[in-house]
Amino acid sequence: MEEKLPEAEAPQRRDAGRVLLYGEFAAAAGAKVRFAVSLTDTELAVQRVTAASASRTRVVHYLMDCVGCRAFRAEEDADPGAYFSAYFYPFRRRWMSSTGGRQRLELRFRVAAATAARDPQGNLREAERWALAIREGSARHRPHREGVVYGEVRRPCRLMLLVNPHSGRGQALCLFTSHIQHMLTEAGVTHTLIVTERQNHARELVREADLSQWDALVIISGDGLLFEVVNGLMERDDWEEAIQTPLGILPGGSGNALAASIHHYTGSPPGSSEDLLVSCGFLLCKGLVSRLDLVSVSLASGLRLFSFLSLAWGFVADVDIESEKYRYVGAARFTVGTLVRLASLRVYRGRLAYLPAEEPPPRCGASPQGHAPGFCSSLFCQKKASADQGAAHTFRNSCNSNNATKASRSEAPPAASGGPADSLLVPLEQPVPSHWTVVKEEDFVLVLAMYQSHLAEDLLAAPGASLEDGVMHLFYVKAGISRAALLRLFLAMEKGVHLAAGCPDLVYVKVLALRLEPLTPKGVITVDGEVVEYGPVQAQVHSGLARLIAG
Incomplete structure (x- = not known):
């Protein structure tokens, strides 16, 4: 019999609702x-x-x-x-x-x-x-998180799917055909597969593409290919509309930090390799879209880039780039690179300044330009902190409003391409605003700004981060930390417990903008894992600027 039974005769469960x-x-x-x-x-x-x-x-x-x-x-x-x-x-x-x-x-x-x-x-x-x-x-019924604003990819859905065949261990295309292709068919999602042929090929494609033909742009690679796509969109004349195109990522590289972050935000237990790929493929098929913070990064040459993941200098950047030779081991390349770099630990001299997302009370007995541990609880310091916080809050509001000061508008670094104005920044050749926190000239082991939770598949660097929290999670470690302590720090980062480990050499603060000025002649700075021009750099968060397919 192929008949729909009357509701009174059909089996029901109270928690499942009416039988349809x-x-x-x-x-x-x-x-x-x-x-x-x-x-x-x-x-x-x-x-x-x-x-x-x-x-x-x-x-x-x-x-x-x-x-x-x-x-x-x-x-x-x-x-x-x-x-x-x-x-x-x-x-x-x-x-x-x-x-x-x-x-x-x-x-x-x-x-x-x-x-x-x-x-x-x-x-x-x-x-x-x-x-x-x-x-x-x-x-x-889609996976979602309370308090996060979502949209959804239009159905029927048409994807431009970009694959880097050399990503990770060179298996990205094989991973797609063996795990993702049938999922898209089952979900009724049509796609056009494009295999990238060279560096910046994806950047050029999306910069010139007729985006009206596509409901989403999806990459299967490491984080580098998405970096190309984001910057290609921001280089368009219609960047404001183009950057609203939903973006998707399927892990096919060795880092896969954004994919691991998306998986983490769903509340699922840690996953790697094929498990992580299937998880992201499932979310892609469900088609739920949330906002994604982007960070504009300005270099000394005047070039302006847009970043979705991280800005790094020192140990982290060194490991990221020097471990390229170990790509054949997959995600374990970062573990190998960490051990190699620990054997000959480097320090870098530089200056760091930032605009805190929340102004802390001043440190008792510390110079306003210093960053000594320990907060003061005296009534005088609390009152002063309250006044300073109000002043900083007023400044941020004025910079972000249509009534921003003339200086803030006219002196902001010009965009090399498209994108919103960096209202919190002044040109690199000028001193940072007086209300910023300045870390006096120091020797650093690492400086790392994260905007998502994961630095790699197995490194939960910023456990409190989310897709659109509107801040950068800034970490830095000064010279003097022992190799053993630094190793313990990264081992704790695998489970995201490093902030509770009581490491006295680690400083963590949420910031809206930052400036880094390396004084050591040689070094590496990376943005989303990609090497950029070495020298002074500054950055500002633009909250919820892009769209990402993520549950």
Whole structure:
């Protein structure tokens, strides 16, 4: 029988809501085992039909885990039945482990009503009715976080999918065909695959592309390819509209920091390699879009770049670049690079200044230009801090409003391409504003500004970060830290507990803008893991400027 039972007769659960569809189906032609299938607002429940109803086992599949459903005719012409297949990717923990990943599950049922044995079209219509209802239910239920504003990719969806064939261990294209391609088909997402041929190829493509043909731009690579895409969009004359194009990332490199961050934000246990790829593929198929902070980075030459992940100088930048030779080991390249660089630890002399996101009370007995540990709790210092904080708050508001001071507007560094004005910055050749915090000239081991949670797949550098928190998470370590202490710091970072480890050499602060002036003649500065011009650099957050497909 292929009839929808009256609601009073259809099995229901209080927490699942009203039954929308109910039917009994076989899994294949001629199969004697049949299943009772019911669809509610939130789940697809399957129960094997047996003579002893008390022994029935009911299995629930949540629509939140479903990416799509399709209806189709039987392959054999003699079979008048039709089928519908629903595709689920539920999260499964590994045995005796805190980790896990999403695993593919296909549920296929045969529709062949007794009254429609000679009506294959009627069977197909019924299968399509179920497939449509399941797809609509899946679309209503997407992974999301409370308090985050979302949109969604338009359906049917058309993706430009850019693949760097040399990314990581050179397996990005293979990872796509073996893990992602069928997921997109199951979700009904059409795509055009473009294999990049050289550095900045993706940057050139998106700079000139007719974006009206695409609902999203997705890369499968490391973070470097997305860096190209973001900057290509910001170099367009229509950058304000172009940067609203939803961006997606599928990890195919050795770093995969943004992909790991997205996975982390969903609340899932840590994942790596194929687990991380399938997780991001699942989110891509669900098509939920959130805002993404971008940071404008101004260099001494006048070049202005846009960054979505990090700005690094010293130890972190050295490891990132010097570990390129270990790409063949995948994500472990950073572990190898860290150990190599620890063996001959370098220090760099420079100046650092920043605008705190929240002004702290002044340090008792410390120079306003210093950064000594320990906050003062005296009434006098608290009152002064309150006044300073109010002044800084007023300055930030005025800089970000249409009534900004003439100096703030006229002296802001000009954009080398498109993009919003950097209202919190003054030209690099001028001193930073007086209300900024200045770290006196020091020897540093590292300076790192993070805007997302992960620095690599296994490095939870900024556990408090989110896609659009509107701040940079600034870390720096001064010279004097021992090799053993630095190693312990990075080991703690694997679990994101380094900030609670009590390391006296680590300073962490949330900032809206910063300036870094290296005084050591040689060194490396990276933006999103890419080497940039060495020299003075400054940056400012632009909250929620871009859009990212992320649950």
